[in-house]
Amino acid sequence: MSLATIFNEFYRFIINNLRRIIFGSVIISLLVVGGRYVVNRIINSDTIESYNYLAHAYQQEPASFQVIVTMEDGSLFSTAAVFDDYFATPAIVEQIEKQTGVKFGKWLQAEHDLEMYKTNTFRGGLAGIRDAASNVITLRFLVGQNAEENLKIAQAYANLLKNNKLPFLDKNTVTIIRSPEIGEMIPIDLVEDVPSKETLTPFQTKEAKGSIIYGILGLFIGAMLSIVWSMILHYRKHKIGYAFDYTWSINDLHFIFDRQDSKVTLDKLIQTPSKNDRVILRQQKHQEPHVQELISADGSKYGLQTASLANLDSDHLPNEIVIILDANLTDKDWYNEQRQLAELYQARIKIIQLI
Incomplete structure (x- = not known):
């Protein structure tokens, strides 16, 4: 039996059954993508909930205020990270929630669920950022469900600083040089260190790429299954077709x-x-x-x-x-x-x- 003849006949078989193969490929592809979507929602329900929470929070306007911290020798305190680390502790978060009536503590766990941990290049929704040129520390809050909640939270933390109730300050003096307000106060060159509307874009891109890959895989599997099914149906016939x-x-x-x-x-x-x-x-x-x-x-x-x-x-x-x-x-x-x-x-x- 000539291989060239078989290949030509198989090609003719594909062409004659093209509609069935395309239809089967599309159906299987949709089932694969849909199945992946459902399974991901079941397995990663906590992660998805965290993503949705942050996606909404990061769409809001942040609230911020700025401080300088003067030490006993007259030099300026330059470690901004200690502020947001302390502000993010469960006890302090719970205290601020009681004062403001705003429930925002979920933001930190949501960031952890998405493996968005605080680093030198990412400070999270509650961030302390120091301007190296002036040693001004900007405390930024993007953890509430709207700009007004962010402002309430910022005001509560500002009051905490005014009362000097921070154990790590000791005899250092905190001066609020810009009161809490809605809007961005962080210098433009430091904006990348804090979350914004675009922060979660990689997660969206990853999800989209995954869907595309599984969609293509589904098309391939669907085509193979459709061809096999068409062959089975054909071989059940008693007539010679190819x-x-x-x-x-x-x-x-x-x-x-x-x-x-x-x-x-x-x-x-x-x-x-x-x-x-x-x-x-x-x-x-x-x-x-x-x-x-x-x-x-x-x-x-x-x-x-x-x-x-x-x-x-x-x-x-x-x-x-x-x-x-x-x-x-x-x-x-x-x-x-x-x-x-x-x-x-x-x-x-x-x-x-x-x-």
Whole structure:
């Protein structure tokens, strides 16, 4: 069996079943993406809830105030991180929540759920940022559900500083140089250290990329499954549709003829060489009109025509047997029977499949 023929026939099979394959691919892709979405929502429910919380909080306007801390020797305190680390402790958060009536403590756990820990380059929703040029410390709050809540929280922390109730300050003096207000006070070159509307974009991009990858994977799997299913449905049929529906010997002549091509070509395929004692096999009940006319106009020209080798006289010994197959019309059982009978003759076997 020629590999080139099989590849061509498989390509024709794909084209003939293209709608089913595309439909199956799209359905499987949607199921894969949808299944991934549902599973992610179940497995990562806490993470998704945290993402949604921060996505809303980071869309709001922050509230800020600025301070300078003067130490006993007159120098300026320069460690801003100690402020937001202390402000984020559970006891202080709970205290501020009671004073303001605003529940915002969830923000820190939400950032941890998304692995957004405080580092030198990211200070989180409650941040202390020092301007290296002036040693002014900006305390920024982006943890509430709206700008007004952020302002209430900022004012409560400012009052905490005014009362000097911070254990790490000791005898250092805190001076609020800019009162709490809504808006950004952090210098433009330090804005990247704190969250904003764009902070969660990588999470969105990651989710989108994951959906695209799974969608493409679903299309591929869907195409494979659709092809396999189409093959199963096809092999359940009793008719010959493609060259891979039957077998032939390496010594056989095998041709595939397109009905759209010239009848002269089919005529040559059947009658060449013209001097052969030829038997033409074809299931009579399925003959196409134009082929019937072609091979029956002059019987002696082509050879004996019959529906079965079993009909031949026992003393008739042809030197060529032509088996004509009509795609989607000829029975597989008929072909197998005729192929077995043909093996009993010392004759060349020529198979012509009409598509």
